[in-house]
Amino acid sequence: MARIVEFDQELAVRRAMEVFWEKGYKGASLRDLTKAMQINPSSLYNTIGDKQELFVRCIRRYTDDRKEYIAQHAASSRSPLQTLKLFLDDAVTNVITGERSCLAIKAAFEVAGEDERIKSILKDDEDAMYRFLRSLLAKAMKQGEIRKEDPELITDYLLSAYTGWHESFILHRDPVKIQRMARYVLKQLSR
Amino acid sequence: MARIVEFDQELAVRRAMEVFWEKGYKGASLRDLTKAMQINPSSLYNTIGDKQELFVRCIRRYTDDRKEYIAQHAASSRSPLQTLKLFLDDAVTNVITGERSCLAIKAAFEVAGEDERIKSILKDDEDAMYRFLRSLLAKAMKQGEIRKEDPELITDYLLSAYTGWHESFILHRDPVKIQRMARYVLKQLSR
DNA sequence: TCTTTTCTGAAACGATCATTTCAATATAAG
DNA sequence: CTTATATTGAAATGATCGTTTCAGAAAAGA
Numbered sequence: 001m002a003r004i005v006e007f008d009q010e011l012a013v014r015r016a017m018e019v020f021w022e023k024g025y026k027g028a029s030l031r032d033l034t035k036a037m038q039i040n041p042s043s044l045y046n047t048i049g050d051k052q053e054l055f056v057r058c059i060r061r062y063t064d065d066r067k068e069y070i071a072q073h074a075a076s077s078r079s080p081l082q083t084l085k086l087f088l089d090d091a092v093t094n095v096i097t098g099e100r101s102c103l104a105i106k107a108a109f110e111v112a113g114e115d116e117r118i119k120s121i122l123k124d125d126e127d128a129m130y131r132f133l134r135s136l137l138a139k140a141m142k143q144g145e146i147r148k149e150d151p152e153l154i155t156d157y158l159l160s161a162y163t164g165w166h167e168s169f170i171l172h173r174d175p176v177k178i179q180r181m182a183r184y185v186l187k188q189l190s191r
Numbered sequence: 192m193a194r195i196v197e198f199d200q201e202l203a204v205r206r207a208m209e210v211f212w213e214k215g216y217k218g219a220s221l222r223d224l225t226k227a228m229q230i231n232p233s234s235l236y237n238t239i240g241d242k243q244e245l246f247v248r249c250i251r252r253y254t255d256d257r258k259e260y261i262a263q264h265a266a267s268s269r270s271p272l273q274t275l276k277l278f279l280d281d282a283v284t285n286v287i288t289g290e291r292s293c294l295a296i297k298a299a300f301e302v303a304g305e306d307e308r309i310k311s312i313l314k315d316d317e318d319a320m321y322r323f324l325r326s327l328l329a330k331a332m333k334q335g336e337i338r339k340e341d342p343e344l345i346t347d348y349l350l351s352a353y354t355g356w357h358e359s360f361i362l363h364r365d366p367v368k369i370q371r372m373a374r375y376v377l378k379q380l381s382r
Numbered sequence: 383t384c385t386t387t388t389c390t391g392a393a394a395c396g397a398t399c400a401t402t403t404c405a406a407t408a409t410a411a412g
Numbered sequence: 413c414t415t416a417t418a419t420t421g422a423a424a425t426g427a428t429c430g431t432t433t434c435a436g437a438a439a440a441g442a
Contacts, residue, residue, distance in 0.1 A: 004388085004389080005388090005389070006389070006390075007390095039390090040389095040390060040391050040392080041391095042389085042390065042391070042392090043389070043390060043391085046388090046389070046390090047389095
């Protein structure tokens with residue numbers, strides 16, 4: 001037979017993801033990408049495909065990481081409200097420590113209007129997060145940990161707020177502002 | 192003396208704005224731009240400047256339009272709550288009828304991390320909106336039209352939600368979802 | 383070891399990028 | 413009308429874009 005593929009695809013995609021994350025889809029050149037991936041363009045095209053396909057893989061990798069996060073917290077033994085608090089803490093941390101914001105949100109605004117595959121992956125990602133939060137909120141309400149309301153509305157509210165926090169942090173770089181908003185969300189829920 | 196500038200700069204910038212709005216900063220080529228502006232690249236460089244400068248002008252034009260909107264509603268004779276309702280209606284309409292989302296938000300996520308001038312303009316824009324809403328909310332609270340709360344927090348909440356609505360609409364294209372969220376906001380305020 | 387298959391690296395591909403050049407053109411002042 | 417100055421359109425600039433080509437290196441089976 002013949003030679004075997006030498007480079008680690010998973011690692012290479014992870015490295016490409018970092019480049020897309022920082023520069024955006026259009027802002028990342030194939031030179032940037034292949035340099036970070038430490039492979040030759042020919043290797044990229046022989047294995048993964050073109051730039052668009054690589055981006056799809058990167059977005060999938062990013063959202064898969066989130067799916068894992070959700071799975072972990074969904075199986076948690078903590079109380080719903082405690083899980084929710086942890087989730088909000090992580091959300092705040094994500095916003096105020098990420099230099100380059102959130103890859104999924106950036107991709108939504110940059111290319112989801114033109115690229116159906118990307119849009120579909122991001123939609124699935126949001127849906128998964130939606131189901132997780134809705135179920136969490138429903139449980140917390142049932143157990144009387146938070147005020148009873150339409151859990152779907154609250155979920156939409158949380159997801160919207162998270163996106164807004166990212167934009168706010170890009171413009172103002174004010175961690176306290178984000179933390180205050182998160183605290184307010186929690187206060188409103190338990191009030 | 193000499194020849195006078197022939198093309199209408201204001202109109203040309205407006206046309207360029209549409210291109211940036213649709214394709215993003217990096218996605219818009221100078222061919223796209225000058226074709227839409229109906230001018231020659233040399234005219235662009237002799238009057239406005241390079242691509243970045245043109246983008247700055249476009250973003251300024253966009254945010255100036257918003258400033259005008261704010262000024263109109265700030266001087267309105269309606270009650271604070273009525274103005275707020277109108278504002279929310281406009282926000283929903285903006286989200287669910289705009290094919291290309293919001294130029295300011297897209298620019299924030301695409302370039303505000305790297306371009307200080309753009310970031311500064313967008314920050315000023317957000318600050319203006321912030322002051323308008325805060326004052327509106329404070330008045331509405333004073334007059335007992337809505338529940339008394341920290342008006343700054345509610346303002347942050349509203350602005351965050353607006354950004355999130357845009358992302359939601361890009362992914363789901365569900366107008367009813369946006370309308371429900373807006374109605375929920377209002378319900379929560381007056382409750 | 384030899385053959386066969388496949389991957390890798392360097393180079394080159396045409397296309398398009400943002401930007402500049404410059405001669406022809408148009409206008410206002412003298 | 414002439415002259416001086418500025419704008420315009422067409423073309424070309426070098427750089428960079430995403431992608432492909434291809435010879436040579438590498439590995440597995442015979």
